Amino acid sequence: MGEEAILRAEGLNKYFGGVQAIADLSFSLRNGEFLGIIGPNGSGKTTLVNLITGFVKPSSGRVIYRGEEITRKRPYTIAGLGIVRTFQMVRLFYNLPAYKNLIIPLSSSRVKRLRGGAYGERDDVAVDLLDDMGFERDSFVPYKLAGSLPHGYLKRLDLARAMALRPEVLILDELFSGMAMSEVASTLPLIEKYHEEGLTIIMIEHRLKELFRVVDRVLVLNYGQKIAEGSPQEVMNTEAVKKAYLGIEVDV
Amino acid sequence: MVEAEARYRKKRLDRGIKVRADTIFAIASYKEILYLILPRALPVFGLLILPFVLTDYWGKVLVYACVYGLLALSWDFLASCGLFSLGQAFFLGIGAYIAGALSYYFHWSPAITMPIATLGGGVLCAALLSPVVRLRGVYFAMVTLMLPMLLMKMIETTGLLGGAQGLSALKPLPKGWIGGYIVVLVFMTCIFSFRRLINEDYGLVMKAIRDDDRAVMSAAINIYWRKIQALFLAGATGAFAGAFMTHHYQFVGMSTFALDYSILPVAAAALGGPGTFAGAALGSMILVPLSESLRALGGMRIAIYCGILIISVIALPEGIFHYLERKYHQFERLVRVG
Numbered sequence: 308m309g310e311e312a313i314l315r316a317e318g319l320n321k322y323f324g325g326v327q328a329i330a331d332l333s334f335s336l337r338n339g340e341f342l343g344i345i346g347p348n349g350s351g352k353t354t355l356v357n358l359i360t361g362f363v364k365p366s367s368g369r370v371i372y373r374g375e376e377i378t379r380k381r382p383y384t385i386a387g388l389g390i391v392r393t394f395q396m397v398r399l400f401y402n403l404p405a406y407k408n409l410i411i412p413l414s415s416s417r418v419k420r421l422r423g424g425a426y427g428e429r430d431d432v433a434v435d436l437l438d439d440m441g442f443e444r445d446s447f448v449p450y451k452l453a454g455s456l457p458h459g460y461l462k463r464l465d466l467a468r469a470m471a472l473r474p475e476v477l478i479l480d481e482l483f484s485g486m487a488m489s490e491v492a493s494t495l496p497l498i499e500k501y502h503e504e505g506l507t508i509i510m511i512e513h514r515l516k517e518l519f520r521v522v523d524r525v526l527v528l529n530y531g532q533k534i535a536e537g538s539p540q541e542v543m544n545t546e547a548v549k550k551a552y553l554g555i556e557v558d559v
Numbered sequence: 560m561v562e563a564e565a566r567y568r569k570k571r572l573d574r575g576i577k578v579r580a581d582t583i584f585a586i587a588s589y590k591e592i593l594y595l596i597l598p599r600a601l602p603v604f605g606l607l608i609l610p611f612v613l614t615d616y617w618g619k620v621l622v623y624a625c626v627y628g629l630l631a632l633s634w635d636f637l638a639s640c641g642l643f644s645l646g647q648a649f650f651l652g653i654g655a656y657i658a659g660a661l662s663y664y665f666h667w668s669p670a671i672t673m674p675i676a677t678l679g680g681g682v683l684c685a686a687l688l689s690p691v692v693r694l695r696g697v698y699f700a701m702v703t704l705m706l707p708m709l710l711m712k713m714i715e716t717t718g719l720l721g722g723a724q725g726l727s728a729l730k731p732l733p734k735g736w737i738g739g740y741i742v743v744l745v746f747m748t749c750i751f752s753f754r755r756l757i758n759e760d761y762g763l764v765m766k767a768i769r770d771d772d773r774a775v776m777s778a779a780i781n782i783y784w785r786k787i788q789a790l791f792l793a794g795a796t797g798a799f800a801g802a803f804m805t806h807h808y809q810f811v812g813m814s815t816f817a818l819d820y821s822i823l824p825v826a827a828a829a830l831g832g833p834g835t836f837a838g839a840a841l842g843s844m845i846l847v848p849l850s851e852s853l854r855a856l857g858g859m860r861i862a863i864y865c866g867i868l869i870i871s872v873i874a875l876p877e878g879i880f881h882y883l884e885r886k887y888h889q890f891e892r893l894v895r896v897g
Binding site: 360362381382383384386387391392394398399400403407410411412413414415416417418429468469471472 | 761764770774778779782
């Protein structure tokens with residue numbers, strides 16, 4: 308590979324009681340890479356995101372970010388290092404105007420460090436960010452209550468919340484679930500743009516067509532185990548993936 | 560009447576002074592200036608004048624109401640970041656004993672002991688409660704409920720800091736109205752500065768921690784450090800009230816850890832309307848004089864007091880202040896239909 312891995316997982320295991328959600332999982336991610344993670348429901352995709360971002364502590368194994376172990380660090384420390392996630396079920400503050408939702412990441416010490424003191428008012432930065440993301444400032448969309456916005460906007464607001472932290476690794480947990488086709492079509496170019504600008508992205512997605520268009524590499528999970536890894540074409544031609552993901556029976 | 564009802568209906572409008580952003584006001588006339596300033600200026604003037612017009616007895620009640628008001632504000636501030644405390648007596652007692660000990664053993668004047676007790680009390684409260692900031696809801700409440708009892712029993716059994724007798728003959732506050740004025744001024748300063756703080760970005764993050772701490776954590780904010788900061792501010796507010804009481808009565812004893820000081824502030828905030836600070840202040844300005852004026856009734860006093868509290872919580876669950884605020888911004892008129 309040549310380039311050093313920005314994020315590496317080594318032998319991750321996670322048990323919830325007797326259930327093994329993640330089984331001896333290792334993978335690495337190059338700087339600037341776009342990795343897709345797919346797998347059937349309950350295969351451990353979201354658990355993997357929780358393990359990387361510190362929301363859940365692994366039973367064993369290590370997560371290494373830029374040569375530093377982050378396995379036992381707290382979620383806010385990991386986010387402060389630049390590994391930022393979105394949530395499958397968006398976690399927003401519905402009683403606040405949309406742009407006020409961005410004040411929370413914008414008042415973190417990470418943003419203070421990166422932007423410096425004289426970067427203008429947080430409110431303006433927040434509205435600018437949302438305007439870039441298709442919240443039309445001229446029709447006052449950023450000023451509307453988050454609770455009054457349609458689902459597609461909420462997903463994008465969650466993405467904006469993550470981008471406000473200026474992430475170095477962005478983890479998108481089923482960003483497109485519940486989005487209309489037109490909303491997906493307008494959000495996908497944004498993510499491609501971030502990737503072209505050098506952002507490392509992990510994307511968990513059920514919409515394979517859209518995912519395969521943008522990712523460099525795919526990792527397939529089933530019952531918490533890695534069953535395949537490689538380019539989209541390679542992965543989808545693997546017998547194990549066909550069996551697990553597409554439900555095709557294969558004689559043993 | 561029936562005819563009038565048929566042809567008129569009530570129309571309710573929200574007054575629209577606010578323009579888009581919270582911080583920008585478009586003010587067109589002196590009426591609008593008064594509309595904004597009066598609800599703030601009138602209570603301030605009232606509180607500043609009251610110490611001069613009240614009798615000696617009711618002046619003491621006012622001071623007492625301010626002390627409870629400070630505790631209610633401190634409770635409301637903690638609640639705004641999701642820490643529900645049942646131990647305001649802990650804050651009060653720590654401040655009272657710091658000021659009392661400094662005055663008793665070193666003979667320092669209130670001008671020195673009160674600032675030390677305020678800051679030291681804040682630091683001490685934050686430090687002692689920092690191990691439990693990870694607890695939420697009823698678990699945090701249980702710990703805070705136990706702490707004042709723990710300290711009370713420790714002082715009683717070890718005999719330290721005067722033991723069961725307490726420390727007496729402490730340095731007094733300046734004679735006359737100045738002493739009472741200190742607590743009134745600090746009380747008002749706290750209302751307005753807490754209200755300002757909670758509407759800034761800082762307060763927005765605090766309220767976000769209360770609503771969804773995982774979302775705030777994923778925004779790279781150390782929620783435990785924020786909660787410790789809130790504990791410091793709330794602790795310092797309560798500790799000031801305690802230090803003031805110590806010098807006001809020239810005595811400090813185990814009674815500062817009494818359950819009353821923990822429960823009444825919560826009742827005041829619930830009655831007045833939590834989350835606004837003005838509500839907590841209003842609540843204590845109602846509850847304390849009410850409880851004093853019922854004193855003549857003897858044993859029935861507590862029963863009536865509880866009854867009033869229950870009725871008000873059921874009838875106005877949002878709290879008095881929320882109700883008044885809403886009504887103030889609305890105006891109703893009859894409009895002819897057809």
